[in-house]
Amino acid sequence: MDKQLDLLQGTLDMLILKxxxxxxxxxxxxxxRIQQISQDRLEIQQGSLYPxxxxxxxxxxxxxxxxESENKRKAKYYTLTVAGxxxxxxxxxxxxxxxxxIAGILGTKSEEV
Amino acid sequence: MTLWSRLRTWSQAILQRSRMExxxxxxxxxxxxxxxxxxxxxxxxxxxxMRRARVEFGGVERVKEEGREARGVSFLDELLQDxxxxxxxxxxxxxxxxxxxxxxxxxxxxxxxxxxxxNAVLLRPLxxxxxxxxxxxxxxxxxxxxxxxxxxxxxxxxQSSSYTEIxxxxxxxxxxxxxxxxxxxxxxxxTFNYFATFGVPPxxxxxxxxxxxxxxxxxxxxxxxxxxRTILHADPAIIGKPIRINGLPTVVVGVMxxxxxxxxxxxxxxxxxxxxxxxxxxxxxxYLDVMARLKPGIAMAQAQSELEIIALRxxxxxxxxxxxRSFRLQALASALLxxxxxxxxxxxxxxxxxxxxxxxxxxxxxxxxxxxxxxEIALRAALGASPNRxxxxxxxxxxxxxxxxxxxxxxxxYWAVSWIVAHGPAEMPRLDQSRxxxxxLAFACGVALLSSFLFGLAPALRSASTRLNEVFKSASxxxxxxxxxxxxxxxxxxxxLALMLLVGAGLLIxxxxxxxxxxxxxxxxxxxxxxxxxxxxxxxxxxVARQTFERMITAASALPGVSSAAVVSRAPLAGGGSSNGxxxxxxxxxxxxxxxxxxxxxxxxxLSTARVPLKAGRDFTPQDTRERTFVAIINETLARTMxxxxxxxxxxxxxxxxxxxxRYDPVWHEVVGVAADIRAQGLDREAQPAFYIPIAQMPPAxxxxxxxxxxxxxxxxxxxxxxxxxxxxxxxxxxEVPIYRLSSMKQKISSTLERSHFDTYLLAIFAGTALxxxxxGIYGVLxxxxxxxxxxxxIRMALGASQGQIVWGVLGFAVRLAGIGLTVGIAGAxxxxxxxxxxxxxxxxxxxxxxAAASLLLLLVALIAGYLPARRATRVDPIVALRYE
Numbered sequence: 002m003d004k005q006l007d008l009l010q011g012t013l014d015m016l017i018l019k020x021x022x023x024x025x026x027x028x029x030x031x032x033x034r035i036q037q038i039s040q041d042r043l044e045i046q047q048g049s050l051y052p053x054x055x056x057x058x059x060x061x062x063x064x065x066x067x068x069e070s071e072n073k074r075k076a077k078y079y080t081l082t083v084a085g086x087x088x089x090x091x092x093x094x095x096x097x098x099x100x101x102x103i104a105g106i107l108g109t110k111s112e113e114v
Numbered sequence: 115m116t117l118w119s120r121l122r123t124w125s126q127a128i129l130q131r132s133r134m135e136x137x138x139x140x141x142x143x144x145x146x147x148x149x150x151x152x153x154x155x156x157x158x159x160x161x162x163x164m165r166r167a168r169v170e171f172g173g174v175e176r177v178k179e180e181g182r183e184a185r186g187v188s189f190l191d192e193l194l195q196d197x198x199x200x201x202x203x204x205x206x207x208x209x210x211x212x213x214x215x216x217x218x219x220x221x222x223x224x225x226x227x228x229x230x231x232x233n234a235v236l237l238r239p240l241x242x243x244x245x246x247x248x249x250x251x252x253x254x255x256x257x258x259x260x261x262x263x264x265x266x267x268x269x270x271x272x273q274s275s276s277y278t279e280i281x282x283x284x285x286x287x288x289x290x291x292x293x294x295x296x297x298x299x300x301x302x303x304x305t306f307n308y309f310a311t312f313g314v315p316p317x318x319x320x321x322x323x324x325x326x327x328x329x330x331x332x333x334x335x336x337x338x339x340x341x342x343r344t345i346l347h348a349d350p351a352i353i354g355k356p357i358r359i360n361g362l363p364t365v366v367v368g369v370m371x372x373x374x375x376x377x378x379x380x381x382x383x384x385x386x387x388x389x390x391x392x393x394x395x396x397x398x399x400x401y402l403d404v405m406a407r408l409k410p411g412i413a414m415a416q417a418q419s420e421l422e423i424i425a426l427r428x429x430x431x432x433x434x435x436x437x438x439r440s441f442r443l444q445a446l447a448s449a450l451l452x453x454x455x456x457x458x459x460x461x462x463x464x465x466x467x468x469x470x471x472x473x474x475x476x477x478x479x480x481x482x483x484x485x486x487x488x489x490e491i492a493l494r495a496a497l498g499a500s501p502n503r504x505x506x507x508x509x510x511x512x513x514x515x516x517x518x519x520x521x522x523x524x525x526x527x528y529w530a531v532s533w534i535v536a537h538g539p540a541e542m543p544r545l546d547q548s549r550x551x552x553x554x555l556a557f558a559c560g561v562a563l564l565s566s567f568l569f570g571l572a573p574a575l576r577s578a579s580t581r582l583n584e585v586f587k588s589a590s591x592x593x594x595x596x597x598x599x600x601x602x603x604x605x606x607x608x609x610x611l612a613l614m615l616l617v618g619a620g621l622l623i624x625x626x627x628x629x630x631x632x633x634x635x636x637x638x639x640x641x642x643x644x645x646x647x648x649x650x651x652x653x654x655x656x657x658v659a660r661q662t663f664e665r666m667i668t669a670a671s672a673l674p675g676v677s678s679a680a681v682v683s684r685a686p687l688a689g690g691g692s693s694n695g696x697x698x699x700x701x702x703x704x705x706x707x708x709x710x711x712x713x714x715x716x717x718x719x720x721l722s723t724a725r726v727p728l729k730a731g732r733d734f735t736p737q738d739t740r741e742r743t744f745v746a747i748i749n750e751t752l753a754r755t756m757x758x759x760x761x762x763x764x765x766x767x768x769x770x771x772x773x774x775x776x777r778y779d780p781v782w783h784e785v786v787g788v789a790a791d792i793r794a795q796g797l798d799r800e801a802q803p804a805f806y807i808p809i810a811q812m813p814p815a816x817x818x819x820x821x822x823x824x825x826x827x828x829x830x831x832x833x834x835x836x837x838x839x840x841x842x843x844x845x846x847x848x849x850e851v852p853i854y855r856l857s858s859m860k861q862k863i864s865s866t867l868e869r870s871h872f873d874t875y876l877l878a879i880f881a882g883t884a885l886x887x888x889x890x891g892i893y894g895v896l897x898x899x900x901x902x903x904x905x906x907x908x909i910r911m912a913l914g915a916s917q918g919q920i921v922w923g924v925l926g927f928a929v930r931l932a933g934i935g936l937t938v939g940i941a942g943a944x945x946x947x948x949x950x951x952x953x954x955x956x957x958x959x960x961x962x963x964x965x966a967a968a969s970l971l972l973l974l975v976a977l978i979a980g981y982l983p984a985r986r987a988t989r990v991d992p993i994v995a996l997r998y999e
Contacts, residue, residue, distance in 0.1 A: 028141060029148040047149070048172035051142065052180035059185050070148070077141045 013045070013053050015096065018081060018089040021063055027076040028054060054079060062088050134185075138178055146171055192503070193510065200511030210483060211515070214476045217890075218519025218565065220883055221472030223526025224465040226550070226558040230531050231538075232458050233557075234548040236451055241373035243313030248376075249414060250449040251280075251404040251421070254440045262404045263435070264389055265397035266428060270404075270441065273424050276417035279311040280406040282387070285379055286821065289649055291358040291850045292345055295841075298647070298854035299341065301383035308384070309336075311407050312376045319353040319368030326367070327386040333364040334386065339372040341382035359383070360649030361850050377403060378450055378543035397428075397435035399819070406443075418443050434777070437705050454542055457873050460949065464618065464880045467611045469565060471884050474604040475891045476515070477569035481601055482898045484508075484573045505574045512570025513563065520562030524550065527558065534876075539869040572600065602931055605895050608888040609935025609972060610942060612881070616968035617943040619881035621950055621957055622874040624964055625798075628956035629867065634686065635792030635801065637725035638863060640830045642837070643685045644856030646844060647823035653848075656814045659822050662848055663809065667717055669843045670828050673836050677829050680720035681809065683713070685825035686794040687862045688855075692819050696805070698756045699766040699782065711752050712794065712804040713770070715812045715820065721747070721789060723829050731763045731787030739810040747787040752803035762788055769805075771813035783807065796866050798955035826853065873953065885972070889979040896928055896983040904990055912992040921984045928980030929973070936969050943968075 020026060020034040028050055035045060057063045062085030070076040081089070149167035154160055171177075204211040242248055252259040253266065262270075267282050274280065283304040290297045302308075306327035309316070317339060326334050335357070337346070346352055356363035364385075375381060408417055425440040448455075484491075491504060499507075528550050538545045646666065653659045663681045670679035684691035695708030718734040720726075729750060738745050746767070753762040768780030791801035828840065837856055844853045900907070907920060947959040957964065 027144070027148075029145045029152075046172060047145070047170050048174075048177040051138075051145075051177050052184045055181045056184035070144070072151070074144060074147075075140065076144050076148075077137070 012096075013049065014057060015089070015092045016043075017050075017053060017057060017079075018062060018085055018092070021079050022081045022086065022089055025066075025068070025078040025080045027068075027070060027078050029076075031079065057085070061085075138181055142171075142174055142177065192506075196507045196510035197514065199507060200514045203511055204514060207483070210479060211518075213890075214479055214515050215518045215522055217472045217475050217887060218516065218562075219522035219526055220887070221465075221469035221565065222520050222523030222558055222561050223530060224880065224883070225462075225469050225561055226523060226527035226554055227530035227534065228458075228461045228465045229557050230527065230550055230554040231534055231545065231548045232462055233553060235454050235542060235544050236447075236458060238544065238547065240376065240446065240450070241314065241371075242376055242446075245446055247408045247410075248312060248446050249406050249408060249417070249443040250446060251406055252442050252444065252449075253400060254442050255400075255438055259442065259444075261400045262402045262441075263397045263400045264393045264402060265395055265432070266400075266436065266439070266441075267402050267404055268389070268394045269428055270421070270424055273427070274417070274420055276409055276412045276420050277406040278409050279307045280404065281305045281308040281311040282402040282404045283308055283377070283384075284401050284403060285377075285381070286385070287647065287854075288359050288383060288385070289361065289647060289851055290345075291361075296845065296850045296852040297345075298645075298852045299345075299382050300380055301385065302377075302379070302381045303387050304384050305387050308405070309370070309374075311405050312374070313407070314370065314374050314376075316368035317371045319366070321368050321370075322384075322386050327388055329388045329390045331386070331388060333359070333362050334367045335359060335364045336368045336370060336384040337366055338370055338374065338382040338384075342369050358850070359385070361651045362649070376405070397432045414443050414445075434705070451543070456949070456952065457869075460618075460873070460953075461876060461880075463946075464615055464877055467615055468880050468884055468887070469561065470568075471608045471611050471887045471891070473565045473569040474608045475887055475894070476565075477572060478601050478604050478891055478894055480512070480569060480573040481604075482894065508574035509567070509570050512566040512574070516562040516566030516570075517559075519565075520558050523562070524555065524558050527554070537872065539872050540865075541869060601895050601898070605888075605891050605931050606935040606938065608891045609932050609976070610939035612884040612888040613936055613939030613968055613972055614943045614946055615877070615881040615884045616972060617939075617965055618947060618950060619874070619877040620964040620968050621947060621954055621959060621961060622870070622877055624957045624961065625954045626867070626870060626874045629798045629870070632793065632797045632955075634797060634863070635726065635790050636686065638859040640832070641724065641859040642828045642830060642840070642856070643688070643825050643859055643862065644840060644844075644853040645685075645688070645823060645825050646681075646848075646851060646853050647821060648848060648851060650822065653822055656812075656817050659817055660809055660812075663824055664717070665847050666826060666844055667719065669847060670826060670840060673828075673839050673843065675830050675832060675836055677831050678719055678723045679826065679828045680717045680723040681824040681826055682717075682720050682724075683715040683820045683824055684794075685827055686724075686792055687796060687859075687866050688825055689795075691794075694769050696752075696756065696803075697768045697780065699768070703778065703780075709752065709756055709803060711748075711769075712802055713816075714804060714806045715809055715816065715824075716806050717809050720827065721806070723827055725829075726792055727790040729788045729790055730761075731785070733787060734806075734808040736810070738808040742811075744781065744783045744811050745786045745808065746783040747789050747806040748785055749789050749801065749804045750791045751801050752805055753785075753788050755803050770807070771815065781813075797863065798870070870953065885975055888972075889975045892928060892931065892976050893979040893982065895931070896924060896980050897986070899927070900924060900983040900987045903987075907987050907990045908992040908994070911990060917988040920988050920990075921981075924984035924987050925977060925980050928976050928984075932973055932976035936972060939972075940965060940969065 016035050017031055020031045020038075023034070026034060031054075032045060032047060032050055035043060054063070054065075058065055058079070062082055063079045064082050065077050065079050067075060068078045146164070146167045149170065150160070150163040153163040153166055158166065168174075239245065251262065251270070253262050254260075261284075262282065264282075267280075271280050281304065283302045285300070286303050287298050287300045290299045304322075306322035306324050309321040315321075316336065319336075321336055322334065325331060337352070342348060342352060346357075349355075352366050353368065354365065356365050358364070370384070406417075408414065421441040421443065425436075428436045429439065495501070495504060531548050531550060535546055535548055646663075648659050648662060653662060667679045667681060670676060691712055691714075693710050693712050695705075696711050697703060697708055701707040714720075716734070718736050718738065721728060721733055728747075731747070734745065734747065748756075748762060756762070756767065757765055762785045765785050766782040767785070768782055770783075771781050773779030773781050789806065791804075793799060793801055794804065795802065826840070826844070828836075830836070840856065841853055844851060911920065943965065944960060951959040
C-alpha cells in the first residue's frame with residue numbers, strides 16, 4: 002500500500018460534497034466512500050468529519066435525514082442540496098485551475114524563465 | 115450561507131437544544147459502532163474492535179463542542195452560561211446588587227417617565243392628514259406674532275395661489291341648553307373649509323357647505339365626538355336634529371372624531387364663521403388663527419415669498435391698519451407645541467443628568483468590586499478564558515443589572531407618570547395621553563442596555579487587561595493608583611452634574627418664592643369671579659345687554675354675605691382681553707404715536723369692588739353715560755408712557771371708535787382718574803399700559819369685540835363663597851345663560867402658577883435625588899480609599915500623626931474632589947441656566963446667591979459623606995494596619 006497523505010487544509014469540505022453528490026450517505030459511509038475513491042491514500046481524522054458535516058449543513062449545502070442503515074440501524078443520511086451542487090462545481094473548477102497553476106509553476110525548468 | 119438556514123439552525127438551537135444534543139449523541143455512537151462492526155468483520159474480537167473504533171475516532175466531547183460551534187450554537191450557549199454566572203455572582207453579593215438596582219431604577223424610572231410625557235406631548239404625530247403640509251399663518255407686528263384680521267385673511271385668501279385650502283378659526287365658547295342647567299362649551303368659529311384644511315373627515319354626517327358659511331343662513335353645528343358621547347349620550351340619530359346653542363335651535367350636520375383637535379384647544383363644537391361683508395373689510399381687529407394647506411410641490415419658502423408680496427400690497431392699501439404688518443408661515447408642530455418644548459427638554463436634560471449620576475455611581479461600585487474580584491478573574495484567565503470571554507462575561511453581568519434596574523425603573527415610571535398626569539399643568543396639551551406603552555418600554559429597555567454599557571465597560575476592560583502575574587504577586591496597596599484616578603474623576607463628574615441640577619432647581623425655587631410674594635396690586639382675598647356670555651339673539655341691542663348686566667350686579671350685591679359686585683370685560687388673570695391703540699391729544703395721527711393699551715370696560719363699582727387703589731382723580735359714577743363727557747381712568751404705567759412727568763388728569767386721548775365724520779374723526783376721552791397698576795396678565799408679568807372706560811359709555815360696536823361677555827366680580831364679607839346662589843341669580847335674570855369659570859380669585863392665582871410650580875417641583879425632586887446619589891458616590895469612594903490606605907494611615911499614626919490630622923487628610927481629599935466638581939459644575943451651570951431665563955421671574959440665570967447656596971449645600975453633603983470614612987480611618991490600629999495583608 003502507498004503511503005497515506007495528510008489532507009490539505011480546507012479540502013475535506015470539498016471531498017464530503019463530492020462523496021454525497023454520488024448518493025445519500027451517513028457519516029461513516031462518507032468516510033468509507035472517500036477512502037474507497039482515494040484508494041486508501043488519504044488519512045482522514047474520523048472525529049473531524051462531524052464538525053465539517055454540521056458546518057456544511059448549517060451553510061445549507063447538504064441536508065440530513067434520519068433513515069435506516071444496511072444492517073437495520075437508525076442512521077443520519079446526508080444528501081447534496083442544489084446550493085451544494087453549485088458549490089461543489091465552483092470548488093472543483095477552482096481546484097482544477099489552482100492545480101494547473103501550481104503544477105505549471107513547479108514544472109518550470111530554468112531555460113523557460 | 116442563507117439567512118434562512120442560519121435562522122433555522124439557531125431557532126433549532128434554542129427550541130430543540132436537547133433533541134439536537136441527543137441526535138448528535140446517537141449519530142456519533144452509530145459511527146463508532148459501525149466502525150467496530152467493520153473491524154469485527156476483519157476478524158477482530160468485539161471488545162478490541164470497540165476500543166480501536168473509539169481511539170480512531172478521537173475525543174467525543176471535543177467533536178461535540180466543535181460540532182456545536184459549527185452550528186453556531188456555542189455563542190448562545192456561552193451567553194446563557196454568562197447569564198447564569200452573572201446572576202450567581204450578583205446573588206452572592208446582594209448588598210451591591212440591591213444598591214445598584216435601586217440606583218439604576220431611580221435613573222431609568224425618572225428618564226422613562228419624562229420620556230413618556232415628551233412622547234405624548236411632543237413626539238406623537240398630530241391627528242392630521244399629511245401634517246407637514248399644514249402651515250399656520252400669523253401676522254408679524256413689531257417683532258412678534260399676532261393673530262390675523264378678517265380683512266387680511268380675506269385678502270390673502272383671494273390673492274394667494276400657494277394653498278389648496280386656507281381657512282381660519284377663532285376660539286369661542288357657547289351657551290348650551292340640553293338639560294335644565296345651561297352649560298358653557300368650548301368650541302371654535304370656523305370657515306367651512308377648516309376641516310378640509312386638516313384633511314380629517316367626520317365620523318358621522320358631513321362638514322359645512324360653502325352656503326352654510328354665509329351670513330343669514332340658518333344656524334348649523336358640527337359636534338366633537340367627546341361632546342356627542344358625553345352630553346348627547348351618543349344619540350345615533352343626532353344628525354339633522356337641532357340642539358339649543360346660544361338660545362337658538364341649531365341643526366347638527368356632522369360629528370368629528372375624538373382625535374380631531376388640530377389646535378389642541380379642546381374644541382367640542384364648531385360653528386360656521388359666515389363673515390358679513392363689513393367683517394370681511396375690517397383690517398384692524400386681529401383675532402383669527404389662520405391655517406393653510408400647501409399645494410403639492412409648493413415649498414414653505416415659496417409660499418412665504420408670495421406672502422411678502424401680498425404684505426407690501428396691503429401695507430400700501432391700508433396704511434393705517436397694515437403699515438407695520440407682514441405675514442409669516444410656521445411649521446405646525448412648532449407653532450402648536452413650541453411653548454412646551456423648552457420645559458420638557460429641560461426635564462429630559464435633568465433626568466439625563468440623573469441617569470448619568472446613577473451610572474457613575476454604579477461604575478464606581480463596579481470598580482471597587484473589580485478589585486476584590488481580581489483574583490477570581492485572574493483564575494478564570496489562568497484556566498483558559500480568553501480576554502474576550504472575560505469582557506463579555508462582565509458585560510453580561512452588567513446587562514443583568516441593567517435589565518433588573520430597568521424593570522424596577524419601569525414600575526417607578528408607571529407610578530410617576532400617573533402622578534404627573536394627575537398633577538401636571540392643565541394647559542399642557544396631550545399630557546393626559548402620557549402612558550407607559552410599547553415605545554416607552556422600548557425606550558426604557560434601550561436606556562437600561564445603554565447604561566449597562568456605560569457603567570460596565572470601563573471596569574470590564576480594566577479587569578480583562580489585568581496581567582495575571584501582577585495580581586498574584588503584588589501587594590494590593592501598590593496597584594490601583596490609576597484606578598483611584600478614574601474613581602475620583604467619576605465623583606467629580608457626579609458633583610458637577612448634581613450642582614447643575616441644584617442650581618437649576620434653586621433658580622426656579624427662588625423665582626417661585628419671589629412670584630408668590632408679588633403684590634398683584636389689588637385685594638385678592640374674598641373675591642369670587644365668574645364669566646357670563648350673553649348670546650346675540652335676545653341681547654343684540656347694546657342697551658338690553660348693559661341693562662341685563664346691571665340687573666345681575668344689583669341682584670348679586672343683594673345676596674347675603676356679599677358686600678359689593680361689579681362687572682369687568684376681562685378680570686385680572688382671566689387671560690386674553692382686547693387692546694387698542696391710544697392717541698394722546700396734540701400728537702399727529704401716525705402709527706408711531708399710538709400707545710397700545712389693554713381696554714377694560716367696567717361697571718362704576720368695579721374699582722371699589724376689586725379694591726384697585728385710585729392714585730389720583732375720581733372713580734366712575736353711574737352718571738358717566740354716553741350723553742355726558744366721555745371719561746376714562748388709566749393705570750400708572752399708561753400715565754407714565756403717554757404723559758411722562760405730567761399730571762394725566764384732565765388730559766384727553768382718542769380711541770376705540772370714530773366720530774360721525776368717518777375713520778379719521780377722533781372721539782376724545784378725558785382722563786378723570788389714575789388707578790394703581792395691577793398684574794392682570796399673571797403675577798410674573800410686569801403691568802402693561804391699561805385703561806378703563808365705563809360700561810355706560812362703551813362704543814356700541816365693542817359689545818361684539820368682547821362677545822357680550824363680562825366677568826362678574828363679587829366681594830364677599832367672609833370666607834363663605836355663594837357659588838350656587840350666584841348661578842341661580844344669573845339664571846333668574848337671563849335664562850339659558852350660564853355663569854362659568856366660577857371660582858375665587860385666590861384659586862385663579864394658584865392655577866396660573868400651576869405650571870411654574872410643576873416645573874419647580876419636578877426639578878427639585880430630581881436635584882434632591884442627584885444630591886443623594888452623589889453623596890453616596892463620595893461616601894463610597896472615600897470608604898474605599900480609606901480601606902485601601904489602611905497601611906499608610908497606620909504608618910502615619912505610628913509616626914505620631916494625630917487623629918485630627920488623619921480626619922483632615924481624608925476630609926481634605928473629599929473637599930478637593932468636591933471643589934473640582936463644583937468648579938466644573940459652576941461653569942456648566944453658567945452655560946446651561948441661560949436656557950432657564952425665560953422661566954425665571956426676578957432672578958437672573960446667573961444669580962450669585964443661588965450658585966453660592968447650591969455650592970455650599972453640595973460641599974456640606976460632601977463633608978458629611980466624607981466624615982464617616984474619615985472617622986473610620988482614625989480608628990485604625992497601627993499594629994493591625996501594618997500587618998494588614
